[in-house]
Amino acid sequence: MVAAAAPILVATAIGAAGCGSGAATPSTSESPASTEKTAVKRAGGEAGSKLRAQVVNFGREGSRGELEDATVVVRAYFRAQADEDWAEACSLLARWLRSTARQIASGVGMKGCAAGAETMASASAGTESTLVDSRSLRRRGKRTFVIYTNEEGNLMAMLMRPEGGEWKIAGSGPNFLGATP
Numbered sequence: 001m002v003a004a005a006a007p008i009l010v011a012t013a014i015g016a017a018g019c020g021s022g023a024a025t026p027s028t029s030e031s032p033a034s035t036e037k038t039a040v041k042r043a044g045g046e047a048g049s050k051l052r053a054q055v056v057n058f059g060r061e062g063s064r065g066e067l068e069d070a071t072v073v074v075r076a077y078f079r080a081q082a083d084e085d086w087a088e089a090c091s092l093l094a095r096w097l098r099s100t101a102r103q104i105a106s107g108v109g110m111k112g113c114a115a116g117a118e119t120m121a122s123a124s125a126g127t128e129s130t131l132v133d134s135r136s137l138r139r140r141g142k143r144t145f146v147i148y149t150n151e152e153g154n155l156m157a158m159l160m161r162p163e164g165g166e167w168k169i170a171g172s173g174p175n176f177l178g179a180t181p
Helices: 002-019 045-056 064-082 086-091 095-107 113-123
Strands: 133-140 143-149 154-163 166-169 175-179
Touching (some): 064 143, 064 154, 095 113, 095 166
Antiparallel strands (some): 133 143, 154 175
């Protein structure tokens, strides 16, 4: 029964994570760029165009300092996933997403945020490079998007949230906004 419920729990958590918000400061230094890949969500066609317009025009533009700080966290998160350092990846998640990761792990007979972070990453479709060329930080309240271009030239957005003076990842993975104009 646990095995049958796990995919539903993971899908529900990933869907909810895509709608959340978040931010954090990394506990590790920024690592060099690589071509390793991690999970990415893609929305194509009209849905992708609408998502792009919504994210690019979301809230207000953040400061350059906010963008730089948040980008360090996005890179650290992708690096942790590429290195399969699930404890580090978990440390970069927003509080509510860490709780969700623990619930996911419990649903598949495992324990802890790191196990849940690994399960969430393995349930996501596609891959994302650890290369991040940040373009913009859009913010309304605590909900924040870091908009960046990946090594394939695609415009991406990662949902983030400020917590305790640090940026945290608030989505299960980046959202595809389209090819860079």
